[in-house]
Structure formats: structure tokens, C-alpha cells
Amino acid sequence: MNQVINLEKDKIMADISKCADGLCPSKEYCYRYTAPNGMWQSFHNFNREDDADNCDMFCTNGKCKYCDQINGVHKMSCATQKIEIRL
Numbered sequence: 001m002n003q004v005i006n007l008e009k010d011k012i013m014a015d016i017s018k019c020a021d022g023l024c025p026s027k028e029y030c031y032r033y034t035a036p037n038g039m040w041q042s043f044h045n046f047n048r049e050d051d052a053d054n055c056d057m058f059c060t061n062g063k064c065k066y067c068d069q070i071n072g073v074h075k076m077s078c079a080t081q082k083i084e085i086r087l
């Protein structure tokens with residue numbers, strides 16, 4: 001399971017361009033924005049609509065947008081956690 005996830009990540013990392021949209025509401029949660037500088041040399045403007053939470057090219061960096069935890073871990077107070085408990 002972990003191996004599959006890692007392979008997908010490698011594939012994504014190999015061919016993405018960094019995002020330069022500093023106004024994007026999802027920038028802290030998007031790998032295109034938060035990836036370390038120097039990994040890619042190209043920056044793109046992904047044409048996010050002004051009122052959109054993110055663009056079509058949004059690529060999660062694993063950080064939860066509700067509780068700021070990473071790698072699938074959530075705080076007890078996280079909205080995602082509450083949904084999972086109900087299910």
C-alpha cells in the first residue's frame with residue numbers, strides 16, 4: 001500500500017511545474033506551491049478562477065486543510081475526523 005502511494009508521488013514529482021499563484025486559498029495544501037524551490041525550474045500560472053478554492057491542477061501535499069496535520073493524520077477536532085467517525 002505504501003509502495004503504491006510512493007510510486008504515484010514519484011510520478012507526480014517528475015513532471016509538474018511549480019505554481020506561482022500566491023493568492024490561491026489552497027496554496028498551503030498544494031504540492032505545486034509548497035514544493036522546495038530548485039526541484040523544478042518552471043513556474044506556471046494555472047489559471048485558477050478568482051473565486052475558486054484551487055485550480056484543476058491542484059496536487060495535494062498531504063497536509064489537511066482543516067487541521068494542518070500531514071500524512072493522513074488528523075486532530076480529534078478536525079472536520080475530516082468527524083466525517084470518518086460518522087461513517
Ligand SMILES: [Zn+2]
Binds near residue numbers: 066073
Ligand atoms: Zn484534518
